[in-house]
Amino acid sequence: MSVLSNTTALLGKExxxxxxxxxxxxxxxxxxxxxxxxxxxxxxxxxxESRRFGPGLLWLAFLFASSLMLQPCFxxxxxxxxxxxxxxxxxxxxxxxxxxxxxxTLFLLLTELLLLPIFxxxxxxxxxxxFGQLVLVFFLGSxxxxxxxxxxxxxxxxxxxxxxxxxxxxxxxxxxxxxxSTEVTAGLLDRQxxxxxxxxxxxxxxxxxxxxxxxxxGEYLLEE
Amino acid sequence: xWSRLIGGSAVLALVxxxxxxxxxxxxxxxxxxLVQRIFYLHAACGLTMFTAFFICFCSxxxxxxxxxxxxxxxxxxxxxxGLVFSTVNLVTGPIWAHPAWGIWWTWDARLTSxxxxxxxxxxxxxxxxxxxxxxxxxxLSALFGIFAFxxxxxxxxxxxxxxxxxxxxxxxxxxxxxxxPTMLKIFFFSIFAMHALMVLLLIDRYGLEKMRGEAEIVRRxxxxx
Numbered sequence: 432m433s434v435l436s437n438t439t440a441l442l443g444k445e446x447x448x449x450x451x452x453x454x455x456x457x458x459x460x461x462x463x464x465x466x467x468x469x470x471x472x473x474x475x476x477x478x479x480e481s482r483r484f485g486p487g488l489l490w491l492a493f494l495f496a497s498s499l500m501l502q503p504c505f506x507x508x509x510x511x512x513x514x515x516x517x518x519x520x521x522x523x524x525x526x527x528x529x530x531x532x533x534x535x536t537l538f539l540l541l542t543e544l545l546l547l548p549i550f551x552x553x554x555x556x557x558x559x560x561x562f563g564q565l566v567l568v569f570f571l572g573s574x575x576x577x578x579x580x581x582x583x584x585x586x587x588x589x590x591x592x593x594x595x596x597x598x599x600x601x602x603x604x605x606x607x608x609x610x611x612s613t614e615v616t617a618g619l620l621d622r623q624x625x626x627x628x629x630x631x632x633x634x635x636x637x638x639x640x641x642x643x644x645x646x647x648x649g650e651y652l653l654e655e
Numbered sequence: 656x657w658s659r660l661i662g663g664s665a666v667l668a669l670v671x672x673x674x675x676x677x678x679x680x681x682x683x684x685x686x687x688x689l690v691q692r693i694f695y696l697h698a699a700c701g702l703t704m705f706t707a708f709f710i711c712f713c714s715x716x717x718x719x720x721x722x723x724x725x726x727x728x729x730x731x732x733x734x735x736x737g738l739v740f741s742t743v744n745l746v747t748g749p750i751w752a753h754p755a756w757g758i759w760w761t762w763d764a765r766l767t768s769x770x771x772x773x774x775x776x777x778x779x780x781x782x783x784x785x786x787x788x789x790x791x792x793x794x795l796s797a798l799f800g801i802f803a804f805x806x807x808x809x810x811x812x813x814x815x816x817x818x819x820x821x822x823x824x825x826x827x828x829x830x831x832x833x834x835x836p837t838m839l840k841i842f843f844f845s846i847f848a849m850h851a852l853m854v855l856l857l858i859d860r861y862g863l864e865k866m867r868g869e870a871e872i873v874r875r876x877x878x879x880x
Contacts, residue, residue: 537743582802586795590785600782600799603774604806605811637809644805648798651719
């Protein structure tokens with residue numbers, strides 16, 4: 432079996448597991464919603480101020496949420512003792528990562544798209560005109576978060592205090608994603624929206640670097 | 656014993672010499688005056704930190720591919736020693752910045768990436784304390800170390816592109832930048848002295864780590880018996 436067919440089979444498994452209970456998606460959506468509401472108390476949420484702080488708030492909420500959302504990714508396999516079976520079932524361990532990070536990107540993107548209209552209403556920022564570009568940034572940002580996060584959740588799942596360890600390892604590592612996606616989003620939510628292609632390219636570079644690193648070192652992450 | 660004494664005294668003389676040179680030999684900088692002399696310690700520590708973290712990165716890669724306990728010991732030693740230099744670098748920075756720029760801290764590319772680097776290596780050392788089994792600890796922390804080091808240029812690039820309000824780099828910062836020749840010589844001497852100190856600390860810490868590993872093996876054998 433090729434990596435691709437392995438990946439699609441495993442991706443199907445990940446999606447089935449999640450959509451059976453939808454636990455991860457619901458909790459993440461509620462978490463981000465809470466952060467959004469709480470954040471409004473930390474500054475005066477007029478339209479002008481919201482344009483200034485909104486993009487940062489949005490991405491910070493996504494990042495924190497992802498550090499929680501990515502926890503069960505490998506923990507579930509370890510708790511159910513399914514990791515060895517999973518490893519035996521694929522020809523290349525990279526397929527496991529590819530499936531998991533595709534699923535995580537999809538979950539993140541879905542949450543972000545669900546919350547974007549709520550954000551737009553709460554902070555009075557129109558997003559319809561730049562919706563397509565926003566989806567592109569959300570996708571590239573989420574892919575970066577999911578790639579680094581999937582790798583690190585394989586590490587943190589094998590450590591003590593894993594719930595605390597994943598944010599600690601992941602958040603500083605995601606600094607470039609936070610900076611770049613916040614800047615691009617800020618450009619899109621501006622009064623005169625514009626696309627910062629430099630930022631979009633930067634996010635793509637981040638994704639490629641970490642995907643390559645995962646491709647090279649992934650198999651060692653799952654060693655027993 | 657003798658080699659340690661000789662090595663220690665040599666490094667002490669080097670560091671003392673660098674300190675003397677930066678306080679008494681280096682000419683006074685025109686605009687910043689006395690406070691600029693901290694540059695010889697501050698920048699030298701910054702570069703030494705980078706060398707130490709690079710050693711850590713290479714040992715991490717070596718561990719992943721060849722699984723020698725030695726490279727793991729070298730990696731953790733280099734990370735710890737690098738963290739010491741990083742801390743000195745981060746503490747001396749604001750001491751210099753406040754009189755020179757009028758602010759303690761600015762979120763400029765170099766400052767911020769040095770800070771993020773410091774956080775990443777704190778996380779690296781923390782991770783090591785939370786995995787019991789030595790081989791698993793070595794492998795997983797090595798992998799995290801690799802990811803962390805790969806992140807550094809990206810952190811620097813992102814902040815440099817979007818968050819810049821920083822002064823041009825003094826060295827290699829384009830036309831008009833650069834150091835006066837005596838200053839440059841003393842700067843290179845300081846870098847050399849700090850690297851010598853780093854190597855000395857590294858050798859010592861490496862020895863300690865190796866002994867720790869041996870003690871661990873003995874303890875396990877006793878527990879098994």
